[in-house]
Amino acid sequence: MFVKFLFLISTLLTLAGAIGVVAVKNIMHACVFLLASLIGVAGLYVTLGADFVSAVQLVVYVGGVVILMIFAVMLTGGDKADFFNKFGFEKVSAMGNKKTYLVGSAVLIVFTLSVGKIIFNIIDLKSSKDPQSYVSTVEQLGHLLLTDHVLAFEASSVVLLGALIGAAIIARPNRGVK
């Protein structure tokens, strides 16, 4: 009964937050609704018995991603004239160019392979054998991440490193211009 109530509350929170995100016009309010929705998702993970995933959901999404989104809202926007060059084209094209397509497709291939590896294993697991019984999911996750899914683990860490270096390069002041 406890779990059912938790499921009901989490579902309502998730759905109401998600509807709020697309319904409101103020982008800051949308961020707060997103926060509610993400907390609801953490609650859903708890009802599924995925304790570690729900705690990480709180740390990463509630603590990190929402704050970063709000920061991004604060630091962008403003004068629209800055976004276009003198011919009226967007300076940073939203649809990308040749280089970004090349890098994007390479990343896509790596991700498809690593995610596919995980998903095939899960399908295999259901058909053949019972999942190992652990009291807590933390040990299980740790074992699987460093054995079966080490490729996905490493790929995601490389992506994060790339994002970090990219952010540092973008934020670095131009050396040539005085």
Add this chain to the structure above:
Amino acid sequence: MNNTIVSYLLDFEIVRNMFDFVSTKFGLNASGILTFFIFFIAAFIVVNVMAVIGGLGTYAERKISADMQMRIGPNRVGPFGILQFLADGVKMIMKEDIVPAKADRALFFVAPTLCLMGVFASLAVIPFSKGLTLTHLNVGVVYLLGVSSLVGIGIFLGGYSSNSKWSMLGGMRGASQIISYEIPVTLSMLAVVVLAGGLSFDKLVDAQTGWPTGWFIFHNPFTFIGFFVFFVGVLAETNRAPFDLPEAESELVSGYHTEFTGMRFAFFALAEYVEVFVVCGAASALFLGGYKVPMDLGGESILGQILQMGSFLTKTFLLYYVVIWIRWTLPRLRVDQLMVVCWKYLTPIALFNLVGCALWVYFLNGKSFYELVMNMAVTSIHSGGGH
């Protein structure tokens, strides 16, 4: 199933009898509703006691600062002015509730509540004693980090929604400071997690002993440094001096809560003081042996629980005193110094500690420094006997 306060109480005959009695009386399985009821009462008590401790925190802050500045401090309300926080609370409720004309009203109402929610949610895993903890979540440490980050969002939204430049600057500073300092804090927590081999607070505390020789702070040189990294990090995360840039009163009037009045302001203040208690409790549980009593005095009985609570609260309040002491001793850092301290010093040191702890566990089988020295002393006495 995690160990919770309900599973502790179910060890007693009376409580089990009560469960049976209610079940037979109403002819249905009442354990679900009774579990909820017990949790509700326990959470109610913990939250209220913590609110009083937060209020007493403001009194302690004023009294200790008065001592340090050769003043008397509050001494009118009650004996030694100890009821000052109640008078302040009444004053806060009676004040006019002002919302700035161009404020974002919805977020203005949400922000203080988010702060308070985050802090009170983190009380669920604070280990007061082995039995009297609301729940020993098996991912307790990660949960604590997750819910306490709600405070950062509350501070930022408070700064944004009041539509004032001082508030905005304070909110921006607060949010950036909190997410930056989360990294060294998490890394130094992980060093202890590596030693204990678990993420739940009961596992972390039970891996230590009552005597200081078995505490994690004295386990090895890395955890000794790690404790100070952790403590500096949580000072910054709770926006306490010397890291109180979000409310730097000499430059930003009062920072993110400049525009807040009445009870909303009180929510921010209360959240800050309770959060200081929470992080001090986490520090004492992770590094200073938590609720462990020397020689396990009292054992599993009620007396044992009271002694354990005394042990935990003594360490926590000593750390609380240190936090206040630091506030009235050190000058405030500049913003660039703040970021330099976090990214150039604390984060590399915490990473080094984490790797060091892992190597220590791997090569020395997790034996503490004290155990190694004692082993060496014993073997040298035995081998030196022939001289």
